[in-house]
Amino acid sequence: MDSNAVQPFKPPVPSPLASNKQELLGQKYSSVVVTFDEALVVVNDLVLAKRGRYLSQPEILIMRGAWHNREFVEIAENSDYSVNYLQRGVATRLWDILTKTIGNGKQVSKKNVRNFLEQVAQEHYPQPAPAEEKNSSVKNVIHILGGKPPNISNFYGRTRELSYLKELITKQRCVSLVGVAGIGKTALAAKLIQEISVESKPKFDSIIWKSVAHGPLLQDLVAELLELIPPLEPTLDSPKFTQAMISTLLKQMQLRRCLLVLDESDSLFETKNLEQQLEYKLFFRRLIEEMDETCLLLTNRVFPDDLEDLIIAGRSIQHLKIKGLDTDAAMQLLFDQGLNDPEKCNELIKTYYGNPLELKTVVTRIHHFFGGSTKKFFENKTTLFSSQFQAMLDKAFGYLLNENQRQIMIYIAQELALDSKPVLFTSLLNGLNQKEEISLSTSDLITALEGLEKQSLIETIKDPASEEISFTLQPIVKKYIRKNTPGLVHTSNAAEALAIAS
Numbered sequence: 001m002d003s004n005a006v007q008p009f010k011p012p013v014p015s016p017l018a019s020n021k022q023e024l025l026g027q028k029y030s031s032v033v034v035t036f037d038e039a040l041v042v043v044n045d046l047v048l049a050k051r052g053r054y055l056s057q058p059e060i061l062i063m064r065g066a067w068h069n070r071e072f073v074e075i076a077e078n079s080d081y082s083v084n085y086l087q088r089g090v091a092t093r094l095w096d097i098l099t100k101t102i103g104n105g106k107q108v109s110k111k112n113v114r115n116f117l118e119q120v121a122q123e124h125y126p127q128p129a130p131a132e133e134k135n136s137s138v139k140n141v142i143h144i145l146g147g148k149p150p151n152i153s154n155f156y157g158r159t160r161e162l163s164y165l166k167e168l169i170t171k172q173r174c175v176s177l178v179g180v181a182g183i184g185k186t187a188l189a190a191k192l193i194q195e196i197s198v199e200s201k202p203k204f205d206s207i208i209w210k211s212v213a214h215g216p217l218l219q220d221l222v223a224e225l226l227e228l229i230p231p232l233e234p235t236l237d238s239p240k241f242t243q244a245m246i247s248t249l250l251k252q253m254q255l256r257r258c259l260l261v262l263d264e265s266d267s268l269f270e271t272k273n274l275e276q277q278l279e280y281k282l283f284f285r286r287l288i289e290e291m292d293e294t295c296l297l298l299t300n301r302v303f304p305d306d307l308e309d310l311i312i313a314g315r316s317i318q319h320l321k322i323k324g325l326d327t328d329a330a331m332q333l334l335f336d337q338g339l340n341d342p343e344k345c346n347e348l349i350k351t352y353y354g355n356p357l358e359l360k361t362v363v364t365r366i367h368h369f370f371g372g373s374t375k376k377f378f379e380n381k382t383t384l385f386s387s388q389f390q391a392m393l394d395k396a397f398g399y400l401l402n403e404n405q406r407q408i409m410i411y412i413a414q415e416l417a418l419d420s421k422p423v424l425f426t427s428l429l430n431g432l433n434q435k436e437e438i439s440l441s442t443s444d445l446i447t448a449l450e451g452l453e454k455q456s457l458i459e460t461i462k463d464p465a466s467e468e469i470s471f472t473l474q475p476i477v478k479k480y481i482r483k484n485t486p487g488l489v490h491t492s493n494a495a496e497a498l499a500i501a502s
Contacts, residue, residue, distance in 0.1 A: 034117075034118050034121045034122060036063075036064055036067045036068075036117070038121055039067075039117040039118060039120065039121040040055075040060065040063070040117075042120055042121050043055070043063075043098070043101070043102060043117060043120060043121075046101045046102060046120070047097060047098075047101055050097065050100060050101045051097060053154070053155055053156055053157075053332070054153055054154070054155070055094075056090075056154065056332075056336035057154075057336070058079075058081055058085075058086060058090040058336060058338070059090055059093075059094045059336075061075060061079055061081070061086070062075060062086055062090060062091050062094055062110075063094070063113060063117070066110045066111075066113045066114065067113070067114050067117065069114075072086055072087045072091075080338065080367075081338055082372070084340075085338060085340050085372075088340075089335065089340040090335070091110065093335075095107070095108050095109055095110070095113075098113065098116065102116050102117070102119075102120045103116065142196075142197040142198075142202050142204060142205070142206065142207050143197075143207075144193060144197060144207045144208075144209055145206060145207065145208045145209070145228045145229075146208045146209045146210045146224075146228055147209045147210055147211050147263075148209070149186075149189070149190035149193060149194070149209050150186060150187065150190050152187055152190045152191050152194065154333075154336065155187060155191050156325055156329040156330070156332055156333050156356065157325045157326055157328070157329025157330075157332075158184070158188055158191065158325075158329070161188060161320070161322065162188070162191060162192060162195070164320070165177075165188070165192050165320065166192065166195075166196065168318050168320065169192075169196075169203070169259060169295045169297060170203055170295075171316075171318075172295065172316050172317060172318045173287075173288045173291055173294070173295060173296065173315070173316040173317065174284070174287070174288050174295070174296040174297075174298070174307065174310075174315075174316065174317040174318070175295060175296070175297050175298070175317075175318050175319070175320065176297075176298040176299075176300050176303055176304075176307060176317070176318075176319040176320070177189060177297070177298065177299045177300070177319075177320055177322055178300050178301070178302065178303045178319050178320065178321050178322065178456075179301070179321060179322035179323065179456060180301070180355065180389070180392065180456045181301065181357070181386070181388040181389045181391070181392040182355050182356065182357025182358055182361075182386055182388050182389060183322050183323070183324065183355055183356070183357070184322060184325070184356050184357075185299040185300075185322050186263050186264070186299055187356075188322060189261055189263065189297060189299055190209075192297075193207050193209065193259065193261065196259070203257065203259075204257045204258060204259045204295075205256045205257045205258065206229065206256050206257070206258045206259070207258075207259045207261070208225065208228055208229075208258065208259070208260045208261065209261045209263065210224070210225075210260075210261065210262055210263065211263045211264055212262050212263065212264060212265050212267060212268055213263070213264035213267055214267065215267035215268060215271060217276065218242060218276065218279045218280055218283055219242045219245065222242065222245045222246055222249055222283075223245065225249055225260075226245065226248065226249055226252070229249070229252045229253060229256070229258070242279065243282075246283060246286060250286060250287070250290050250291065253291060253294050254290070254291065254292065254293070254294075256293070256294075257293040257294065258291075258293070258294040258295075259294070259295050259297060260287075260294060260295070260296050260297065261297045261298075261299075262296070262297070262298050262299075263299050264299055265298045265299065265300055266300050266301050266302065266304075268280050269300075269304040269305075269306060280306075281306045284296070284306065284307070284310075285310060285315075288310060288315050288316065288317060289315065300319075301392065301455070301456075302454055302455050302456075303319045303454060307319070321456070323353070323354070324349075324352070324353040324354020324355050324356075325349075325354040325355075325356055326354065327346070327349055327354070329354075330345075330349045330354045330356070330359060331345055331346070331349065333356060333359060333360070334348065334349070334359060334363060337359075337360060337363040338363065338367060338372055339363060339366070339372070339374055341374045341375070344374035344375070344377075344378055345374070347378070348362060348374075351383060351475050351476070352474075352475075352476060353474050353476075355389075355476075357386050357388060357389070358384075358385060358386055358389060358476060361384065361385070361386040362384050365384055383475050383476055383478075383479040385476045385479065385480070389476060390480070393477065393480045396455060396457060400455065401451075401452075401457075402448070402451075404438075404440060404444060404445075404448040405448045405451055405452055407432065407435075407438055408428070408432065408445070408448055408449065408452065408458075409452070409457065409458070409473070409477075409481060410481060411423075411428065411431060411432055411435075412428070412458065412471055412472070412473055413473060413477075413478050413481040413482070415427075415431070416472060416473060416478060417478075417482075421470075422459075422461050422470035422471055422472040423470055423471050423472070424468060424469075424470045425445075425449075425468070425469050425470065425471070426468075428445065428471065429442060429445050432445070449471070457473075457477060458471050458472070458473060459471065459472045459473065459474060
């Protein structure tokens with residue numbers, strides 16, 4: 001598990017100077033001195049169970065200050081937050097969730113929160129368990145092998161996606177999480193293994209996490225996996241050739257229920273080396289076809305064509321497209337980042353389609369350039385994007401998109417600059433063919449649009465009445481096209497029309 005995650009609650013050492021208040025009250029708990037950090041671990045877990053995420057940094061800051069009887073001015077003094085934000089924004093929500101979680105029917109406030117924290121820590125004080133029970137609980141904890149998943153202490157929403165994903169990994173041999181840069185694919189995968197690794201009846205014996213963004217050679221990856229999954233019986237010789245190594249790996253994995261997570265796996269499918277491409281295609285095919293109890297979990301920007309072919313061939317594969325956070329989760333993220341204007345926050349959520357990385361990026365800039373004031377930011381409104389999102393679009397316009405797809409994106413951006421309404425399929429076909437330099441058949445347009453949809457570069461909307469489909473772009477993508485990155489977008493005749501696109 002991640003070393004930055006909240007550590008397990010450790011029994012505090014009894015103090016000889018502790019009062020005998022509990023004994024006098026006839027409580028069953030030992031007289032102990034509870035520290036704030038020990039109480040925090042217990043309360044954090046209770047809050048997670050109640051609302052689906054841990055306490056935020058501002059909430060912990062207020063609780064720590066209240067524990068030490070500090071005023072809000074003192075609490076804010078050595079932090080990045082204003083007194084007004086902490087007292088009127090965060091604290092109100094904090095007392096509400098603590099009342100529902102640890103209040104036992106009473107209102108929790110700044111004055112009495114320490115009493116409640118001490119009480120709940122003592123009530124959840126771990127009693128010594130019988131040896132057999134201890135051994136049993138240890139067996140149920142699955143250690144994560146390989147790399148270390150990212151810190152997900154601030155994880156928002158995704159309740160439905162998590163539930164569906166838990167179901168998929170028990171039914172499919174391969175599951176791919178697909179979505180744009182920064183949307184939260186890796187965080188969702190990390191959250192999944194965090195939860196399933198401590199289930200009372202684990203579905204897997206082993207969980208392996210490997211980041212493959214560096215595009216390792218297949219032989220190197222298989223060798224690393226063989227080291228992580230040693231044979232149940234000792235072998236004299238280790239195979240030297242790639243396919244023999246894969247056969248050995250599959251044999252060892254067949255004896256276990258294993259969840260293999262390959263994070264940022266696009267590089268494995270996009271290699272320009274034809275031999276490596278074919279090797280990986282065969283490797284994934286063998287994994288999916290020969291593994292009964294193992295599930296392969298991938299995070300991808302784009303669902304690979306090689307896996308698409310296996311789906312057509314009837315193999316057990318499913319892909320799940322990850323979209324932005326829902327409004328409530330995104331709003332909580334922005335509040336925790338120090339914004340407190342619901343109306344402006346809602347506008348940011350719409351602009352960035354709930355993309356958590358893009359929201360965090362724009363908030364960082366609001367704090368840096370506008371003193372944390374959304375009002376000042378919207379007086380000088382612009383659309384910003386992260387370096388990761390720009391790199392994704394640079395890559396797309398640099399070499400992934402063909403000329404037809406580029407022209408479609410530019411045309412939609414032009415139309416949206418003149419009229420914000422989504423562009424109908426028929427209007428798109430007719431409008432493109434009216435340009436002298438473009439001639440697209442219906443089948444060419446459909447093929448190009450399918451590719452753009454697959455890369456999450458266009459948004460599709462279906463009319464509920466007529467079921468006619470139309471297309472639009474995220475503001476962040478429109479802004480990129482308007483910027484006309486030299487040598488990539490090629491909008492020589494569109495600059496004037498796109499000047500007002502946001």
